């Protein structure tokens with residue numbers, strides 16, 4: 001069976017979407033594209049893009065839809081994304097859903113993975129990550145801001161995708177392997193599996 005794997009992973013900060021997204025992308029042989037990682041890498045390297053988004057991301061605010069959309073569109077146009085991709089951190093609001101629809105051809109997305117984690121659990125994970133990784137964008141204030149932006153702006157994108165019948169809601173509490181298995185099972189039920197090597 002040939003199936004495309006054009007995927008989005010959605011979840012609040014601290015839900016483990018970055019980790020699970022990378023695992024799933026690896027398992028399916030598709031690139032994981034994280035807009036947050038793109039911004040962080042540019043900030044670290046001191047590029048003009050990094051300079052432009054540094055203060056915005058540090059405060060926990062969203063970068064503009066135009067700028068983020070341009071980055072995603074260019075990335076999706078690269079050869080390695082032709083057979084599928086997993087977007088992590090994009091789209092983040094309903095406007096970005098519409099932008100992404102425009103970047104994709106009529107076939108659209110194959111599945112949207114929602115990682116569901118209670119707020120207390122994500123807060124605890126974030127506090128740990130800030131300590132372990134020294135992430136300067138993980139201040140308490142920025143974390144609280146991001147969680148409320150998630151609830152207000154990002155959660156509604158799930159309604160849009162639910163209407164299209166492509167959302168799989170996954171319980172994000174458990175061991176890394178358990179959660180990865182839940183996601184791969186849900187995707188397999190949609191016929192989304194790693195293509196056989198040729």
Ligand code: AMP
Nearest residue numbers: 035036039057061062063068089090092
């Ligand atoms: P993340 O690692 O996905 O939490 O992203 C880190 C930060 O990058 C966010 O808090 C935003 O400032 C910015 N960012 C990442 N993805 C987007 C997006 N789709 N739209 C706007 N800003 C974004």
